[in-house]
Amino acid sequence: MSESLWRTEYDFSTRQIEVDGHNMHLVDQGDGSPVVFVHGNPTWSFYYRRLIRMLPDGLRAIAPDHIGCGLSDKPQAYEYTLNSHVENLCALIDSLHLENVSFVAHDWGGAIAMGCAATMADRVRSISLFNTAAFPPPYFPLRIRACRFPILGAFAMRGLNLFSRAALSMAMSRTKLSKAARVGLLAPYNSWHNRVAVNAFVRDIPANDRHATWNRLAEIEASLPEFCETPVQLVWGMKDWCFNEQCLQRFMDAWPHASVLKLNDVGHYVCEDATDDDLSAVIEFLSQHAVQPDPTEAADD
Numbered sequence: 001m002s003e004s005l006w007r008t009e010y011d012f013s014t015r016q017i018e019v020d021g022h023n024m025h026l027v028d029q030g031d032g033s034p035v036v037f038v039h040g041n042p043t044w045s046f047y048y049r050r051l052i053r054m055l056p057d058g059l060r061a062i063a064p065d066h067i068g069c070g071l072s073d074k075p076q077a078y079e080y081t082l083n084s085h086v087e088n089l090c091a092l093i094d095s096l097h098l099e100n101v102s103f104v105a106h107d108w109g110g111a112i113a114m115g116c117a118a119t120m121a122d123r124v125r126s127i128s129l130f131n132t133a134a135f136p137p138p139y140f141p142l143r144i145r146a147c148r149f150p151i152l153g154a155f156a157m158r159g160l161n162l163f164s165r166a167a168l169s170m171a172m173s174r175t176k177l178s179k180a181a182r183v184g185l186l187a188p189y190n191s192w193h194n195r196v197a198v199n200a201f202v203r204d205i206p207a208n209d210r211h212a213t214w215n216r217l218a219e220i221e222a223s224l225p226e227f228c229e230t231p232v233q234l235v236w237g238m239k240d241w242c243f244n245e246q247c248l249q250r251f252m253d254a255w256p257h258a259s260v261l262k263l264n265d266v267g268h269y270v271c272e273d274a275t276d277d278d279l280s281a282v283i284e285f286l287s288q289h290a291v292q293p294d295p296t297e298a299a300d301d
Contacts, residue, residue, distance in 0.1 A: 003187065005179065006183045013027065014028065017092060020084070023073045024064055025070055026063060026064040028062055030060040031060055032059050032290070033102065034099075035290075036064075036102070036104070037052070037105075038089065038103060038106070038110075040108035041107060041201035045063035045065050046184045048271060049184075050279060051282060051283070059290055064092055068080055074193065076193065076196055080201065080203075081200075081216075082108075082216050083115075083213070083216050085115075086119075090120060100125040100290075101123050103116075103127050106132055107130075115219075121223075121226050124230055125291065126233070126289040127233070128235065130235050131248075131268055132247070133243060135217055135220065135224075135250055137205060157195060157202065158195045158198070164186055164189050164198060168186075170267075170268075171272075172267045172268075173237065173265055174239075174273045175272075224251075224254040224255065234260045237263050237270045238262055239266060239267045241268070248260070261278070261281055263278055
């Protein structure tokens with residue numbers, strides 16, 4: 001019954017592709033200019049279902065679940081690091097032979113998408129970011145730090161699923177999640193085994209520059225100016241306690257040309273908390289900057 005509840009909101013064309021020796025699940029729907037949706041933690045491609053449904057003809061939705069997340073394989077002995085997720089996303093884009101990619105990213109997905117973009121800048125068409133970071137963390141929220149307490153932190157996240165469950169309310173501001181959304185966001189993370197990456201993502205947040213991921217984030221931040229002429233959109237829920245306005249300002253400093261949409265009463269789960277009108281601004285941006293089909297090719301057909 002619970003699966004049928006969320007499946008009605010996630011009735012897309014999906015497939016599996018082998019990446020780094022494991023099956024990566026992804027939505028692959030539509031034809032035309034590719035839009036790659038990159039999720040964070042503890043979400044999965046389900047998080048982008050509203051935007052995927054809103055995409056017009058001429059745009060192709062590619063929404064992968066990171067290894068360890070969503071409906072992808074969840075190996076227990078795996079290097080769940082930012083660098084691995086970046087490499088996996090690049091491998092997926094290579095495997096699908098994608099060009100002129102529009103990235104849409106949120107939370108950890110921002111760092112993953114921008115790490116991938118930096119390695120294949122010639123394939124990037126546009127960038128749309130929701131509350132995220134692509135630089136070493138400017139602060140370390142106590143709520144996140146508590147999840148890293150030895151033994152207790154892992155038990156809370158993998159045994160009790162407290163991290164994912166807490167996000168259902170703490171990541172919202174304007175509204176409350178529907179029952180289908182609550183069930184869908186939690187569905188892939190229903191056991192200790194299946195929460196391996198949720199825990200690992202939190203463990204990979206660097207507290208200082210002695211952590212390898214801190215240095216990787218610094219490299220990604222250094223690459224941001226490469227996209228100073230790339231169309232960029234920043235859509236920010238201003239009620240986010242984690243990726244707050246300080247993070248938004250860091251991106252605005254790097255990309256003064258960016259289109260900025262501040263949603264004053266929206267929380268961290270922007271794609272859940274925002275209205276259809278808010279999200280339509282993202283669709284308009286993607287459509288405006290997508291590669292348009294050649295009308296002469298259509299005529300030839």
